Amino acid sequence: MLSNIERNKIYLSISLCDIFYELYHRANGLTPWEAGAVDIQPPLKMAVESGEVPFPKEGKALVPGCGRGFDTIYLASALGWKTVLGYDISTTAIAAANDFLKSKNVPPSVAASVNFDAIDFFKLELPEEEKFDLIYDYTFYVAIPPSMRPAWGAQIQSLIKSGGYLITLMFPHVPEPYKLGPPFWSSFENYVEVLGGVNGWEIVYNKIPPPEIQSEVHKGKDRIVVWRRV
Numbered sequence: 584m585l586s587n588i589e590r591n592k593i594y595l596s597i598s599l600c601d602i603f604y605e606l607y608h609r610a611n612g613l614t615p616w617e618a619g620a621v622d623i624q625p626p627l628k629m630a631v632e633s634g635e636v637p638f639p640k641e642g643k644a645l646v647p648g649c650g651r652g653f654d655t656i657y658l659a660s661a662l663g664w665k666t667v668l669g670y671d672i673s674t675t676a677i678a679a680a681n682d683f684l685k686s687k688n689v690p691p692s693v694a695a696s697v698n699f700d701a702i703d704f705f706k707l708e709l710p711e712e713e714k715f716d717l718i719y720d721y722t723f724y725v726a727i728p729p730s731m732r733p734a735w736g737a738q739i740q741s742l743i744k745s746g747g748y749l750i751t752l753m754f755p756h757v758p759e760p761y762k763l764g765p766p767f768w769s770s771f772e773n774y775v776e777v778l779g780g781v782n783g784w785e786i787v788y789n790k791i792p793p794p795e796i797q798s799e800v801h802k803g804k805d806r807i808v809v810w811r812r813v
Contacts, residue, residue: 642716648723652680714744725766736777
């Protein structure tokens with residue numbers, strides 16, 4: 584369990600992201616974390632549509648720190664699952680996600696499977712039968728202070744059922760840590776560490792996306808890894 588001090592640090596970090604999101608989005612229409620010319624992060628689309636990962640025909644998915652919900656809606660459409668949830672502690676982000684869901688030409692069957700809500704990821708406690716078949720983390724990991732990442736890893740392990748998947752789009756994926764943030768640094772080795780090592784996980788997909796599918800902001804700074812809970 585997180586202490587009150589640790590939880591307050593997370594709230595402060597995410598609140599700073601919320602302020603940054605609001606100011607940058609008003610000025611530019613998109614934040615640097617978003618794809619740019621497209622709604623969906625291309626490496627996510629590459630991993631899901633490659634056929635290299637045997638995702639089940641039906642399941643329950645979660646996108647913590649979902650932002651405007653681009654990827655949440657995409658997962659519901661691409662996987663065809665009936666329950667795809669987008670959670671964010673930022674009410675600004677959730678309002679934007681719901682506006683986005685209403686404004687896009689989303690098929691009713693897809694829209695019906697998506698739900699956005701302002702929920703604290705770290706407070707989620709689920710019985711085994713309600714755990715997730717898939718969690719997708721893109722910018723949530725780099726929004727929290729690096730000192731809080733072990734709590735992220737423990738919560739991820741508690742929420743994904745045996746045989747379920749974790750998709751991590753690592754950005755910014757850098758060779759050396761830096762102090763500024765959010766967004767804070769990320770590395771493959773750091774994910775392995777906070778997830779408790781390779782024990783309990785099977786890496787089924789691990790790629791550096793080709794530069795031709797990435798926006799300028801993301802070139803050379805992305806790595807996508809799909810983990811299977813064993």
